[in-house]
Amino acid sequence: MRYLTSGESHGPQLTVIIEGVPANLAINAEDINKEMFKRQGGYGRGRRMQIEKDAVQIVSGVRNGYTLGSPITIVVTNDDFTHWRNIMGVEPITAKEQQEMKRTITKPRPGHADLIGGMKYNHRDLRNVLERSSARETAARVAVGAVCKLLLAQLGINMYSRVVEIGGIKDKALYDPNIFKSNIDKNDVRVVDDKIAQAMRDKIDEAKREGDSIGGVVQVMVEHMPVGVGSYVQYDRKLDGRIAQGVVSINAFKGVSFGEGFKAAEKPGSAIQDEIHYDKNKGYYRATNHLGGFEGGMTNGMPLIINGVMKPIPTLYKPLNSVDINTKEDFKATIERSDSCAVPAASVVCEHVVAFEIAKAILEEFQSNHMEQLVSQIEERRQLNIEF
Template identity: 60%
Template sequence: MRYLTAGESHGPQLTTIIEGVPSLVPLTAEDINEDLARRQKGHGRGRRMQIEKDQVQIKSGVRHGATLGSPITLVVENKDWTHWTEIMGAEPIAEEKQDDVRRKVTRPRPGHADLVGGMKYGHRDLRNILERSSARETTVRVAAGAVARKVLAELGITVAGHVLEIGGIRAESPAYESLQELKETTEASPVRTMDEEAGKKMMQAIDDAKKNGDSIGGVVEVIVEGMPAGLGSFAQYDQKLDAKLAQAIVSINAFKGVEFGIGFEAARRFGSDVHDEILWTEERGYYRSTNNLGGFEGGMTTGMPIVVRGVMKPIPTLYKPLASVDIESKEPFSASVERSDSCAVPAASVVAEAVVAWELAKAIVAQFGHDRFDVIKAQLAEHNERTRQF
């Protein structure tokens, strides 16, 4: 399985083409639109989310509610395109109109891709960088992730995400009976946390940051239950599944770190207080007494819940701008403001769910078959029985 995304923040649409999804997976637009709507919510989102109402159009690869095995094309239109048709149009514009139409950007914003992207691709108009490097691109990554989530759900695998920390305010570790309970509770929270008191403080911190022209980041956690043991590999560095998940998390805009299980806390403990002891029963097969390693050993899944966290830096577009340099005049200035959120951590937790779901579904399809979903289901069931009795 693989996918590519295309489109600019203020272009006509965002597109993803997905290859390798097996045939016979139940899939409708509503399966995808649910996650697209979740991505747009959250305390701290900016005006762009009031303009867009993201809805997917399935252009290929699905017929009568089931995947065909052929490439799936998903399109999400940008409603704001109507205000940018000349500025972002594909056709050349007359030289005498360029100053009026282009809205040229020559002042790079600290923390963004503007300056180094311009250097890399030779663009003197940095709008050519910021339009694609925008987190708007994550819209269709969430769409692709929703397809992967559907694959996993049909195999009894559940993915849920929530917010652990915003602006230094940390929620208590959530207690829940099931991931479904976690999902329902966090969906009712404007900051996607199970800790109601911490949630109130987080919202206040977001409001204070916005009032001060600033932004704040945080930490999100994704939990996956139902994954079989033995996915991934120890044999080569690039086949380790936790490494693939780490890359996927850090690929999300503004994410700067990742950890599994107790993560960096492991550096402060003895080995006897870190490693998960192995147990076995006839009913469960092998399992661990604890899950400090977050569902991975040797780059492979253990069958325990996968627990992965990512840290998101504050969004770098500030209404209290930082110092930068104009690439044309080389004069110092205070960085210009593009429309932005004061905090996108709650929305980022949905993106994190999507990229985790994608990597796990990809691993399952690679290990248990490529073409037919019914064959994958049967092979996964056989694998689970073998590992239980190993």
């Protein structure tokens, strides 16, 4: 399975084409829109999310509520394009119109793709860079992940995400899965502890007052994975490696870990490996899950625990020092409409990026021309964990 996204932040629309989804998967736009709505929420978001509706339109690959096995095309309209039509239109413009163009950017923002992207693609107006490098593109990736979550749910695989930390304020690192999944959407920062939630809101408000931004840590949990998805035989077939690449490809994500993550460096091996047990009804299992459900690049049947680190958003209302690429003089960086904190929304994005990587690995592992075939093979693999 693979996908390709296109579209600029303030262009007419985002488009995504997904290839490799099995036939006969039940799917409708409303299921996808529920996930899109989650991405738009979260304390600390800017005014853009009040403009966009992010309702998807499925234009190919689905007939009468079921996938055909052919490429699926999904479109997300950018409602804000009506205010940017003259700036982001596709028709040619005159040299005079180019010179008079509003919102031209020549002062790159530190921490963003502006300057290096301009060098690489020879753009003197850095808007040509930031329009595509914007996190607006993650709306398309959430749409892809929503399709993948529908597929995984048909296989009995469930996914959840939450915020672990914002601006140095931390929620508990690990929770029982039942507590995790029953509490994540009860507040607008997506943490379990309500007292921690208020402290995080206060921290976000402080950053906003100061014209600054803050980052944090998010966590994704995946339940009921069959054993042996991924492989140890080649580096690029290890599922945790693939997930790591996917997570750090999300805008502003700078790190990833699994299970207890970097804390494993502080402990002896006897305290970090998950001992193996056997039960005649459920097969092989671990009483602990320090390693986050992975061994040798493969799933071991325990819940997958993936942690992602998001840096503060680089667009600041109190901009940092920069240089005008035309005059080479010192200036404050360009100010664009932005969020003071997007960590809650980023947890949703991370969940859907992980969903794609897991679905992709499963479809490579098992015959999957149609859903009936795939469901049968997954059940056989689950039985192997008992009979081996």
